[in-house]
Amino acid sequence: MNNNLKRPYIKPSDAKAWSLCARRVWLDNKGDLELAPVEDAFEKLVIELGLEHEQHILADLRAGNEVHTATSPEDTRRLMAEGVDIIYQAQLLDESEGFVGYPDFLIRHENGEYQPADAKLALSADKKEIQVQLGFYRRMLGSTLPAITFLGDGTRDFIGDEANPITNQFISEMRSLLATDEEPLVRYSHSKCKACSYYSHCKPAFEAKEELSLLYGIQGRAADGLEAAGISTISELAAADPANLPDIPYLNGFENKQRAVFQAQSYFSGEVHQIAPVSLPDGQWVHFDIEDNPLTGTGEKHVYLWGFLVPDYGHDAFEYVWTDEANQDYEGWQAFLHQVENYRAKYPNLILAHYSAHERTTIRAYAKRYGMEDNDTVLYLLGDDSPLFDMQKPVLDSLVLPLQGYGLKDICKHKDLVNFQWEDDSSGSQWSVVQFNRFIAETDITKKSLLKSEILGYNRDDVMATRKLEEWLRKNYV
Ligand code: SF4
Numbered sequence: 001m002n003n004n005l006k007r008p009y010i011k012p013s014d015a016k017a018w019s020l021c022a023r024r025v026w027l028d029n030k031g032d033l034e035l036a037p038v039e040d041a042f043e044k045l046v047i048e049l050g051l052e053h054e055q056h057i058l059a060d061l062r063a064g065n066e067v068h069t070a071t072s073p074e075d076t077r078r079l080m081a082e083g084v085d086i087i088y089q090a091q092l093l094d095e096s097e098g099f100v101g102y103p104d105f106l107i108r109h110e111n112g113e114y115q116p117a118d119a120k121l122a123l124s125a126d127k128k129e130i131q132v133q134l135g136f137y138r139r140m141l142g143s144t145l146p147a148i149t150f151l152g153d154g155t156r157d158f159i160g161d162e163a164n165p166i167t168n169q170f171i172s173e174m175r176s177l178l179a180t181d182e183e184p185l186v187r188y189s190h191s192k193c194k195a196c197s198y199y200s201h202c203k204p205a206f207e208a209k210e211e212l213s214l215l216y217g218i219q220g221r222a223a224d225g226l227e228a229a230g231i232s233t234i235s236e237l238a239a240a241d242p243a244n245l246p247d248i249p250y251l252n253g254f255e256n257k258q259r260a261v262f263q264a265q266s267y268f269s270g271e272v273h274q275i276a277p278v279s280l281p282d283g284q285w286v287h288f289d290i291e292d293n294p295l296t297g298t299g300e301k302h303v304y305l306w307g308f309l310v311p312d313y314g315h316d317a318f319e320y321v322w323t324d325e326a327n328q329d330y331e332g333w334q335a336f337l338h339q340v341e342n343y344r345a346k347y348p349n350l351i352l353a354h355y356s357a358h359e360r361t362t363i364r365a366y367a368k369r370y371g372m373e374d375n376d377t378v379l380y381l382l383g384d385d386s387p388l389f390d391m392q393k394p395v396l397d398s399l400v401l402p403l404q405g406y407g408l409k410d411i412c413k414h415k416d417l418v419n420f421q422w423e424d425d426s427s428g429s430q431w432s433v434v435q436f437n438r439f440i441a442e443t444d445i446t447k448k449s450l451l452k453s454e455i456l457g458y459n460r461d462d463v464m465a466t467r468k469l470e471e472w473l474r475k476n477y478v
Helices: 012-020 022-030 041-062 073-082 128-141 161-179 190-194 199-208 220-228 234-238 254-269 326-346 358-369 376-382 392-398 408-413 429-441 445-477
Strands: 067-069 086-088 092-094 099-101 105-108 114-119 147-150 156-159 284-293 302-309 318-322 350-354 388-390
Touching: 012 022, 012 128, 012 161, 022 161, 041 067, 041 086, 041 105, 041 114, 041 429, 073 086, 073 092, 092 128, 099 128, 114 128, 128 147, 128 156, 128 161, 190 199, 234 254, 284 358, 284 429, 284 445, 302 326, 302 445, 318 326, 318 445, 326 350, 326 376, 350 358, 350 445, 358 376, 358 388, 392 445, 408 445, 429 445
Parallel strands: 067 086, 114 147, 284 350, 350 388
Antiparallel strands: 086 105, 092 099, 105 114, 147 156, 284 302, 302 318
């Protein structure tokens, strides 16, 4: 603790939590909750790869430079005074401001100033938290030189005075947050809260007060607007007449307001509201889902698995294209296009059904990566008569479901909706990335083959799930 200020030091490692949620950063610093540690294998993998990346940068910097590892803030100051080339694991402390910071490196410039530098797995330094972290080090050092980020794809990015406003905002908001002993009031955000270690602490309180942002589609500003219009709880919204609700930011037009009211009603009743007919294209459906590895260190994702479920959609109707390594990426892409041509020849009215925009976006990115935008199969896949069909669209357009998120798993796993369960309950897209990275590192052939079967099993369940969703929609809503 900083004895002068009687509050925790402000540190740049708080920037990530701060950028996500004010309460989260407050709880990190001032909370006294005893939470069971959350085992997040993906987070662990990212940390391991981050440390590996940092070691590579360190090895590169050692070539031709004198590198010293700092052991304390005093030691860092001494090494800077001595003018050593590079200080590794520097420790910066400013007691009067209440700041502490740990840049991976301080690199001495020819003008005698030190440039702070961090190794980051990210592919650009645009992220708010990176801007703040490096901006904060510059401020602590009083440096006029840009800070350096050694990015995950081997390139460098520089952060200069343009990061000062966001850094100053971070510092002033952190000062106010750390000055209060009250947990800050915030809105619920399904995507952020579900992944947060304080979920079990925050969620019951949101539910007890019937917080409006618990509802799918009601973001913070829409909840603010509803409160200003006299609607503060989910019960009040459920009882409202959508025609009498005023237009507010992110909730305007009758259809959106009606949706919001139905969503509030579903929250209590568990009922599905159909707001438009569900329209599914005719043809021979092949269900399609991809798995990709963002942690390649090249800056480009590697789709290691292009999976399909073909008629008759049984357990043995799963087909796929697989590649072991990122350096086989082009071969995998070519094999995928070839597979699409096989299906096109076999099923004249082919529908390639997937869930969310990810598959289409990825095909577009691959066509660009390999300069194949004019390739016949690519034109077929992305053109006006594309066989690709995003099943999330009819769900979002036509149904209001008793859910807080409209992901494939949210809908399929729900007992009163599709009720399809994955064989491995712990599996997910991040799980698949972790397993694939284990597969890459594994040298034992038997273990390697087991990991591959598990990943294939997960992908097969994903395409099975979209098939079950199709059946459920046809049976109930078409
Ligand atoms: S659960 Fe949500 S509201 Fe609570 S700290 Fe985490 S992100 Fe913030």
